[in-house]
Amino acid sequence: MTINRRPEIADPEGTTVRRALEELGFEQVTSVRMDRVIHMEVAGEDRDEIQAQVTKMCEQLLANPVLEDFEIEVGG
Amino acid sequence: MTINRRPEIADPEGTTVRRALEELGFEQVTSVRMDRVIHMEVAGEDRDEIQAQVTKMCEQLLANPVLEDFEIEVGG
Amino acid sequence: MRTAVVVFPGTNCEHDVVHALESLGGEADLVWHRESNLTDFDGAVLPGGFAHGDYLRTGAIARFSPVMTEISRMAAEGAPVLGICNGFQILCEAGLLAGAFIANRDLSFICSYVELEVTDAATVLTRGLEVGSRLRIPLNSYEGSWVDPTRSGRIALRYVDDPNGSQDQAAAVANMEGNVAGIMPHPERAVDELLGSTDGNLVLESFLESLVAA
Amino acid sequence: MTIEREAVHRQLGMTDTEYQSVIDILGREPRDAELAMYSVMWSEHCSYKSSRAHLGRFPTEAPWVVVGPGENAGVVDIGDGWLAAIRIESHNHPSFVEPYQGAATGVGGILRDVFTMGARPIGLWNQIRFGPLDQPRNRYLFKGVVAGIAGYGNAVGVPTVGGEVEFDPTYDANPLVNVMCLGILHRDQLVLGTAGEPGSLAILLGRATGRDGIGGASVLASASFEDESQDKRPSVQVGDPFEEKKLIEACLELYERGLVVGVQDLGAAGLSCAVSEPAGRAGVGMDVDLNAVHTREAEMTPPELLMSESQERMMAFVAPDKVEEVIAVADRWEIDSAVVGKVKQGSTLTVQHNGTTVAEIPAASLADDAPVYDRPAIRPSWLDDVRRRPEPEVDDPSRALLDLLGDPGIGSSAWVHTQYDHMLFLNTVIGPGSDASLLRVKGTNKGLAVSTDGNGRLCYLDPRIGGERLVYEAALNVAVTGARPLAVVDNLNFGSPESPEVMWQFRETIEGISRACESLGVPVVGGNVSFYNATDEVDIHPTPVVGLLGLADPMPESPPRLRRAEPGMEVWEVGPTASGSLAGSALQRVLGMDPGGIPAAPQPEMATRVIELAVALAHDVPVLHDVSDGGLAVALAEICIASSLGARIDQDVDLFSEDPHRFIAVFETGAIPLPDDLARRVGMIAGDEIILGPDVTPIPVAEAADVWHNAIPRALGL
């Protein structure tokens, strides 16, 4: 899943990276957000069930609702 | 783009998160890898050109070639 | 009056906190994070460190430790609960204090003295201090920038000069009742002139007095 | 013997003669796993084969030495039932490959060396050297190394209380990253790396074993296993300070409760070393079952399991009736544990995997029968030319001082050390930014002072004098905090030992360090050798680093500090008068000159007198500061900046020479009588300008402070 920092929360890492890119001459970059991806292997057959479980994990632990939204993608 | 730690490189953070999930009762999770995603807005029309530029950025700054691989996806 | 000083795996300031509280005449005992009964204690401190390595997010995993159920109970019953640095981050993750933490504005760890100003004297940390008075206490953190989109935290101490981008320059925050508080700098590191400052005593004495008052 | 077989041992870094010794020891050809074990244990890094013959020169004995070189850390008695354990280690190459993880795992390793001895680590120091910061690659390495030391040290919960940072082109493609750790323990808690009696069990504690740091083993695998396994090998090891923190606490609990007979950390040669050395020391044999090792990856081969350098692992040797308790302690601290071996009579180390014997060798042979080389040493032919090179001349002392203060190697190290937690444990009386760090020992009146010093340019010009002077400098650094020198550890960072010129530098350096230690009566209790440091195939300047532990007993109630100068106080220079030599000085480097000239020789008797005087003065004088890099001018400027006060020099003194055995004392007129033949009043604290002499342009202290504070940030473009 991807855990994205909410747009209204500051992202010092993103800001720093954008500046560093600018210094390297990549001036076309207008914004940078640094987020996290968590790749998990989950045992189970039922995709809906897995999706539901992972949603729970995100709500409970993996994402902080004050700072972050999340998106889940169940792969093959 | 997504920046993934190479599979052979240890990921203590992922291991710790897996254990925490297990304690919360999510025992079906067999592996966790913590990776990064960078969302950028880049000015420009030509998608190939953008792809090439972003590849350069990854190589030069964004990814650590010793530890990480990267994948780029140019969106709308 | 006994204080539980909670130790999570990765906590590292627990002995310093006990040392500081005892040097002020307090009674403090270390309590492992799997403990599920704190009824013998009158208050609790969550000390600094890197609980669970700060992995995932600082404080995120620690808040599920069994001891946190008891910390929540104590908080609800009005007992003094103080989080220092990483302990503050854990209290936020646990929802006992408003807000959350992100990396310092300059993306580097900061270990140095900072000057703080008292902005609210009705919290466990600041009772007996005067609003507007100043303290010199060491800061020691990487994820030290507090954000609170709901603006519901009660700011007890603020940085005189902004070191890390914390919202409203907040250095210490309390709940509405004032019995639960978090402080990002380390008062237990400022209890001895030989080491550079004794201003931390003021904050810790306030905590110890709150135990009696509660 | 097949052709491929020969190729394999060579690819593992073994010479034909070494391979033949293995055959002689075993009386047969080695199996894969055996070859793996000998190749790692007999590597330069583990066996010290090129250096061992010379390291014997060091004086290592003193009544207070409890454990000398040879164990994981040196241990000395500091009185009142307390011991101090100290060790230094280099992580140069890994830090070049990946600066963050390289430095981080260096910190992890040195901590294990110290808590293996039963000590709680109470302080870390780092000595880091890079090429000039105008190169982006050097900035990347510098920032990465500092972040790695901070990331690991802070999270593991041991304060980093001092160090050294230097920039010189000689380290351009070969940064030096040395880390040192100090621990303290109660006398009865000392633990050694012994396997104990037959019947004891070997319990592996900590992180799961993966294919870390076994680049070399790929040859074995490709010769005898599937080729594709090769790309499963990580090029970089990742440290886990969280695991290490738990491991420290678990081990300390084991020691406190007396549950172990011996402990050995898993370092460079991994399991191979952790089973063979303790068995060898105890004169016993051992059965090891590789299937019991908890692993991170599936299907690891015996050579991989034996060579893996996975971090954060310890081996505990435990009497059979204590095994359950030990495992319970590990469980409580939430670390993994596994019984992997059993000590037996005799001297044979037998390793099993999947029910077959993969190794059966004399345990002690891995350490004791390692080759020793007395490599040829020749004084470099270029040395005389280098020593004839010109020394700098100074027209404008104020300009020179500002150039020095703005140099990132001399200016404030705050950019570095504010990233390190240097206050944890409430012992840091004097932290980073002074001559030596001073840590109090709670519950006693004692203080432990530590200084670390290196100077590649000086040692390049004269390795013997360089080595000697490092010891004297470090000793004076601790003396100005009120501490007497107690023990030395050294880290010898050199070029290729296969070069006779490097071996000469190496031998001379050891001679120099040894002489100074003998003269001061200070033993060398441990150290580390790092060879093969070169930039563009040119060997680096010989760069020994000396770490010196001093004991202040009692610790001054109010130790001298740079910030304690007051207007009207007198400034005294104490020690011999400088010769004026600028050979190998910071000024020579800052002016862009190659190191050249003949450095001043130390004066052993003078050194002792000056050190004793400094120790005595530290109880009464508000400011004492050793004169080193940048000479008297820089030392005085540092006092002015710290005190936010000006100073005026009104005598004809040597401003920039770095000649040894000198310090500055600042105090009220008449407050302290000093011996005439050793001390000269040179000026006073006054105003808000630094005035280096009668006709010299004054420098506002604020300007000096700005230049000094921002030396590193400016060089980094921040």
Ligand SMILES: Nc1ncnc2c1ncn2[C@@H]1O[C@H](COP(=O)(O)OP(=O)(O)O)[C@@H](O)[C@H]1O
């Ligand atoms: N890498 C570092 N880490 C922590 N502290 C450092 C580092 N480099 C320098 N310092 C601090 O800066 C001070 C000055 O260093 P240095 O110039 O090497 O001292 P000296 O010349 O007296 O030996 C020392 O107290 C040291 O602790």
Ligand SMILES: [Mg+2]
């Ligand atoms: Mg010095």
